[in-house]
Amino acid sequence: xxxxxxxxxxxxxxxxxxxxxxxxxxxxxxxxxxxxxxxxxxxxxxxxxxxxxxxxxxxxxxxxxxxxxxxxxxxxxxxxxxxxxxxxxxxxxxxxxxxxxxxxxxxxxxxxxxxxxxxxxxxxxxxxxxxxxxxxxxxxxxxxxxxxxxxxxxxxxxxxxxxxxxxxxxxxxxxxxxxxxxxxxxxxxxxxxxxxxxxxxxxxxxxxxxxxxxxxxxxxxxxxxxxxxxxxxxxxxxxxxxxxxxxxxxxxxxxxxxxxxxxxxxxxxxxxxxxxxxxxxxxxxxxxxxxxxxxxxxxxxxxxxxxxxxxxxxxxxxxxxxxxxxxxxx
Ligand SMILES: [Cu+2]
Numbered sequence: 489x490x491x492x493x494x495x496x497x498x499x500x501x502x503x504x505x506x507x508x509x510x511x512x513x514x515x516x517x518x519x520x521x522x523x524x525x526x527x528x529x530x531x532x533x534x535x536x537x538x539x540x541x542x543x544x545x546x547x548x549x550x551x552x553x554x555x556x557x558x559x560x561x562x563x564x565x566x567x568x569x570x571x572x573x574x575x576x577x578x579x580x581x582x583x584x585x586x587x588x589x590x591x592x593x594x595x596x597x598x599x600x601x602x603x604x605x606x607x608x609x610x611x612x613x614x615x616x617x618x619x620x621x622x623x624x625x626x627x628x629x630x631x632x633x634x635x636x637x638x639x640x641x642x643x644x645x646x647x648x649x650x651x652x653x654x655x656x657x658x659x660x661x662x663x664x665x666x667x668x669x670x671x672x673x674x675x676x677x678x679x680x681x682x683x684x685x686x687x688x689x690x691x692x693x694x695x696x697x698x699x700x701x702x703x704x705x706x707x708x709x710x711x712x713x714x715x716x717x718x719x720x721x722x723x724x725x726x727x728x729x730x731x732x733x734x735x736x737x738x739x740x741x742x743x744x745x746x747x748x749x750x751x752x753x754x755x756x757x758x759x760x761x762x763x764x765x766x767x768x769x770x771x772x773x774x775x776x777x778x779x780x781x782x783x784x785x786x787x788x789x790x791x792x793x794x795x796x797x798x799x800x801x802x803x804x805x806x807x808x809x810x811x812x813x814x815x816x817x818x
Pocket of ligand 1: 622623624663664665672676
């Protein structure tokens with residue numbers, strides 16, 4: 489692959505080109521730790537140990553909390569390029585002891601990886617579709633029409649999306665093949681964070697992606713989840729330190745429900761709308777999000793203990809979109 493590759497449009501690749509790109513196998517190349525230390529405050533913040541069960545499989549609720557995919561850093565023509573590899577596939581997830589559900593996954597997981605870049609970097613997405621149906625990846629952000637990710641990529645094919653990372657904020661990516669609602673609800677979505685040029689203050693940074701599952705194809709969700717698995721953070725509270733600044737990256741990708749709220753118990757949070765501001769727009773304890781809306785929410789807890797978080801719609805919370813922060817002394 490030439491180092492100065494510049495694509496003018498979504499381009500289907502031959503099998504030979506795929507092999508040259510190393511897309512014969514799935515999996516994302518590891519994070520660039522040095523870049524993370526230089527650009528992200530998180531590495532100097534004390535974070536409670538998180539027990540990640542060996543059984544975490546297609547859903548990875550504990551691992552996903554603080555896991556960011558920085559891709560592979562390349563330098564081409566004096567620019568930083570962040571290269572990511574995303575492969576769509578098929579999986580079966582176990583929503584509870586009685587209910588399993590066929591989904592489309594990205595790199596073997598649902599939700600897809602949380603991609604993270606810095607504003608101004610070049611982003612290159614190598615997308616391989618092995619999910620048995622035409623799909624695409626549409627990124628929220630500013631880019632050319634050719635890179636908008638609405639053209640179908642047929643099963644067994646690949647394409648490259650390439651654009652500049654702008655503007656900074658909490659964004660998302662998802663499949664854009666009709667019916668889009670169905671393709672998203674079946675698993676083809678993830679968070680896409682563009683960091684601002686000047687890093688945000690040090691904080692314990694946590695990702696929460698809210699999604700629903702319509703397991704009987706009636707265009708209504710029977711189950712809901714934070715980070716893939718219903719009720720997981722009720723049984724496995726998210727440990728955070730008392731008086732530590734917590735920075736939540738929250739995305740609502742619950743299809744079939746027009747809007748949901750996010751409510752935090754016994755506290756208030758600062759809202760950075762779409763993550764696109766450096767100063768908060770409001771302070772509240774409940775915020776409403778339509779489908780694909782997302783925000784940065786910041787708070788710290790003054791008292792140790794267990795505190796729930798959930799949408800303020802009972803039917804959504806009680807069917808899986810509910811969790812607990814366990815505040816501990818550092
Ligand atoms: Cu799709």
